Amino acid sequence: MTEVTADRVISKLNELNLHLSPEINYRVETVFPRIEGMFLNREIRKKFQLVQRIEPVLRELLLEHEQVQVVSKGKEKLLHTAMVFTNYRIVCFRMNSKGEPKQAFSFLYYTQIDSLKTTNSWSSRDDLTIALKDGGKLTVSTILKTEREAMLTAFQNAQKVLTEQGFDPSVSQSRENLCGNCLQVVPKDQYQCAACGATFWKPREIVSRYFLFPPWGGFVMKLYLMAAIHLAYLILIMILISISLMRSDYGFPLMIIMVVYIKAAMNMWFIANNGLYQKKFPQRI
Ligand SMILES: [Zn+2]
Known part of the structure; x- marks a missing residue:
């Protein structure tokens, strides 16, 4: 296979009539690591569509001299998440069902990473596991193999360069949250x-709503699919409990409530703690 160079990627994109924003600095040969092979045009178009949808946010967010090196998407706790690896950091965007970036936005500098591992889905549930310096963890599944390789290379190269340069900005937590309205950093434990x-929303406000009525937690985060799944589970559990109670079997419903509710509550706690979910946005003038 011939080497993927910037010139070859650009001519391939031009051939497909796909044009990236000139305002954003891309390392195109790693953003599009494959330009040859069967059914590649479809894969390139799909990647381009993902990049194009996050370009408006990137234009506002990127720092001076910040270069986009890898763009990928996967699932974090079943939520569609796009990831942008730059020369300084990894930016995460939650995506809605239409594939548009929506709240919540967050980022982590490579200098806040203890270890970054990529594995194959066949051998593990998660393709990407990042251990953070503050004890946090980021795991993402369903990532393409070529993108996993590109991520690992981007991380290793960047960490080496940044260490040499002594680049280590101070942060309030390893994974910093961004305001979904103005994209400024909102420090740890702050909700305005x-x-x-x-x-x-504060995580405890979200989780307490979940405990009162499970779909409510997903609803306030505007994660409507999650809310619908919780509603379906709630109905199913209610049916199971009614059947068990009719048979005077109290142990079974209790066990279901413990396992399902607590597992889902832990997931919700993680999601609510790793991103900011809009309660009230200021009036735009
Ligand atoms: Zn703001």
Whole structure:
């Protein structure tokens, strides 16, 4: 296979009439690591569509001299998540069902990473596991193999360069949250953006709503698919419990409630703690 170079990627994109934003600095040969092979045009178009949808956010977010090196998407706790590896950091965007970036946005500098491992889905549930310096963890599944390889290379190269340069910005937590309205950092344990005044749900507000009525937690985070799944589970559990109670079997419903509710509550706690979910945005003038 011939080497993937920037010139070859650009001519391939031009051939497919796909044009990246000139305002964003891309390392195209790693953003599009495959340009040869069967059914590749479809794969390239799909990748381009993903990149194009996050370009408006990237234009506002990227720092001076920040270069986009890998763009990928996968699932974090079943939520569609796009990841952008730059020369400084990994930016994460939650995506809605239409594939558009929506709240919540977050990022982590490579200098906040203890270890980054990529594995094959066949051998593990997660394709990407990042251990963070503050004890946090980021696991993402269903990532393409070529992208996993590109991620590992981007991380290793960047970490080496940044260590040499002594680049280590201070942070309030390894995975910093961004305001979904103005894209400024909202420090750890703060639920109001100092820059624009937007307010966000506190994790305990979300989880307590979940405990009162499970779909409510997903609903306030605007994760409607999750809310619908919780509603379906709730109905199913209610039916199972009714059947068990009719048979005077109290142990079984109790066990289901313990296992399902607590497992889902832990997931929700993780999601609510790794991203900010809009409560009230300021009026745009
Ligand atoms: Zn803001």
